[in-house]
Amino acid sequence: xxxxxxxxxxxxxxxxxxxxxxxxxxxxxxxxxxxxxxxxxxxxxxxxxxxxxxxxxxxxxxxxxxxxxxxxxxxxxxxxxxxxxxxxxxxxxxxxxxxxxxxxxxxxxxxxxxxxxxxxxxxxxxxxxxxxxxxxxxxxxxxxxxxxxxxxxxxxxxxxxxxxxxxxxxxxxxxxxxxxxxxxxxxxxxxxxxxxxxxxxxxxxxxxxxxxxxxxxxxxxxxxxxxxxxxxxxxxxxxxxxxxxxxxxxxxxxxxxxxxxxxxxxxxxxxxxxxxxxxxxxxxxxxxxxxxxxxxxxxxxxxxxxxxxxxxxxxxxxxxxxxxxxxxxxxxxxxxxxxxxxxxxxxxxxxxxxxxxxxxxxxxxxxxxxxxxxxxxxxxxxxxxxxxxxxxxxxxxxxxxxxxxxxxxxxxxxxxxxxxxxxxxxxxxxxxxxxxxxxxxxxxxxxxxxxxxxxxxxxxxxxxxxxxxxxxxxxxxxxxxxxxxxxxxxxxxxxxxxxxxxxxxxxxxxxxxxxxxxxxxxxxxxxxxxxxxxxxxxxxxxxxxxxxxxxxxxxxxxxxxxxxxx
Ligand code: CA
Numbered sequence: 001x002x003x004x005x006x007x008x009x010x011x012x013x014x015x016x017x018x019x020x021x022x023x024x025x026x027x028x029x030x031x032x033x034x035x036x037x038x039x040x041x042x043x044x045x046x047x048x049x050x051x052x053x054x055x056x057x058x059x060x061x062x063x064x065x066x067x068x069x070x071x072x073x074x075x076x077x078x079x080x081x082x083x084x085x086x087x088x089x090x091x092x093x094x095x096x097x098x099x100x101x102x103x104x105x106x107x108x109x110x111x112x113x114x115x116x117x118x119x120x121x122x123x124x125x126x127x128x129x130x131x132x133x134x135x136x137x138x139x140x141x142x143x144x145x146x147x148x149x150x151x152x153x154x155x156x157x158x159x160x161x162x163x164x165x166x167x168x169x170x171x172x173x174x175x176x177x178x179x180x181x182x183x184x185x186x187x188x189x190x191x192x193x194x195x196x197x198x199x200x201x202x203x204x205x206x207x208x209x210x211x212x213x214x215x216x217x218x219x220x221x222x223x224x225x226x227x228x229x230x231x232x233x234x235x236x237x238x239x240x241x242x243x244x245x246x247x248x249x250x251x252x253x254x255x256x257x258x259x260x261x262x263x264x265x266x267x268x269x270x271x272x273x274x275x276x277x278x279x280x281x282x283x284x285x286x287x288x289x290x291x292x293x294x295x296x297x298x299x300x301x302x303x304x305x306x307x308x309x310x311x312x313x314x315x316x317x318x319x320x321x322x323x324x325x326x327x328x329x330x331x332x333x334x335x336x337x338x339x340x341x342x343x344x345x346x347x348x349x350x351x352x353x354x355x356x357x358x359x360x361x362x363x364x365x366x367x368x369x370x371x372x373x374x375x376x377x378x379x380x381x382x383x384x385x386x387x388x389x390x391x392x393x394x395x396x397x398x399x400x401x402x403x404x405x406x407x408x409x410x411x412x413x414x415x416x417x418x419x420x421x422x423x424x425x426x427x428x429x430x431x432x433x434x435x436x437x438x439x440x441x442x443x444x445x446x447x448x449x450x451x452x453x454x455x456x457x458x459x460x461x462x463x464x465x466x467x468x469x470x471x472x473x474x475x476x477x478x479x480x481x482x483x484x485x486x487x488x489x490x491x492x493x494x495x496x497x498x499x500x501x502x503x504x505x506x507x508x509x510x511x512x513x514x515x516x517x518x519x520x521x522x523x524x525x526x527x528x529x530x531x532x533x534x535x536x537x538x539x540x541x542x543x544x545x546x547x548x549x550x551x552x553x554x555x556x557x558x559x560x561x562x563x564x565x566x
Pocket of ligand 1 (some may be wrong): 074075076077078079080081082134
């Protein structure tokens with residue numbers, strides 16, 4: 001079980017923290033966690049000079065689904081979505097029957113924060129060890145995990161590593177006494193140097209409290225943790241261990257590029273210490289739980305995102321974060337669909353190929369909880385929504401869907417973040433209760449106004465629905481190794497509205513093509529071979545072998561996926 005030698009570096013780090021005057025009381029030393037089974041094996045591998053590798057085969061085959069628990073399904077009629085409600089809706093996401101049915105077929109869930117928090121969104125945590133009572137109990141969480149795992153669904157949870165709530169007991173201790181053992185868990189200075197948020201605007205990042213100033217890059221209610229303090233890093237490792245021991249399959253790590261700030265502007269992002277500490281956290285997790293996934297929120301350009309994978313020299317998939325959300329690719333897909341131009345996607349895919357280390361796993365998506373929903377951005381246009389889905393779900397990596405995207409759920413009417421996170425409309429508004437299958441009571445926040453048909457009930461059994469198209473794309477992806485794991489090869493042709501590429505493994509080649517434009521297109525692609533086998537093709541699409549190559553025909557804003565024989 002527990003091997004004390006594994007903790008030695010952290011204990012030394014603790015001693016260093018004590019010596020540097022942080023005066024940590026011994027009662028604050030984290031208690032050792034029982035180690036998992038694989039720990040001994042990894043210690044033995046280390047003794048032989050071998051590195052523990054990530055075991056991420058499951059990630060390479062997965063489609064993820066981001067859930068805001070508060071807005072997904074309410075079990076007890078208080079209008080607030082909860083874990084029991086989510087558990088009861090798991091069959092919609094994956095009913096564990098790969099042969100058919102009308103489930104969406106996702107493989108993994110990302111739960112937005114479920115730990116105790118004073119806010120509706122949960123990104124300001126006051127207790128990292130407990131489930132927010134709005135969402136249920138730890139028993140509810142464990143029941144949910146069991147039911148998800150029974151269906152083959154993995155679960156990662158949001159871990160807010162950059163900051164806590166200002167109401168966290170650590171900060172309440174730190175804020176008011178320089179002698180508090182938690183003083184050094186946050187970032188203090190005697191004066192305000194005048195830094196503002198690095199992404200723009202005038203909001204200050206240093207906030208007055210008790211005669212000094214603390215650093216909080218997002219908001220005064222979210223004080224940044226002092227990651228230079230080894231006690232903070234050890235506590236985050238302990239929290240990760242606790243939830244992995246409880247059965248989660250990994251973490252989505254919030255705001256990772258801001259862990260350490262060394263000055264104003266760009267010095268608030270992507271600092272060398274940040275990379276070092278993320279590598280340490282990743283090594284800690286990988287040694288104990290090599291199947292666990294860490295996905296970073298590094299909202300920046302392709303070149304900088306690439307650096308968060310770290311090195312692949314010794315660790316396949318990268319020795320830092322094994323995945324980071326691909327914000328530039330998300331924007332490129334939406335721009336391509338809006339502007340009917342393949343170029344933004346082609347350019348971003350070329351950059352990724354040039355800049356990402358070999359063999360790492362990309363995390364493409366369309367939108368998340370911080371962005372205008374795709375259905376709003378594309379004005380509810382069904383053909384464009386299908387097109388966005390078709391591009392996303394045929395690219396390399398492990399794609400992430402945001403709950404409601406699969407039914408074309410738009411934003412609510414305002415710019416408030418809550419209007420990006422409205423309750424899931426399970427039923428049509430006309431069909432009955434005010435709660436629309438989300439709750440038997442009154443929903444915590446209004447449903448987004450939408451056209452008739454934007455509900456699960458209206459689409460789940462309708463073959464031409466957006467939901468059915470998503471389901472079809474997921475089925476084909478699952479059945480086609482080249483779509484999950486194949487490399488990507490852009491196909492050159494002269495029509496700027498056509499995006500075409502091959503996905504290829506050693507044993508399988510698939511051709512994917514999208515017509516982004518408003519007119520029918522016929523182009524010749526530089527690919528030869530016998531007649532291709534259609535896997536999923538919009539009505540009217542065709543690909544046929546000719547003497548000059550494959551002749552592709554696609555109606556306006558249509559896609560096709562074909563398997564090529566060798
Ligand atoms: Ca509830």
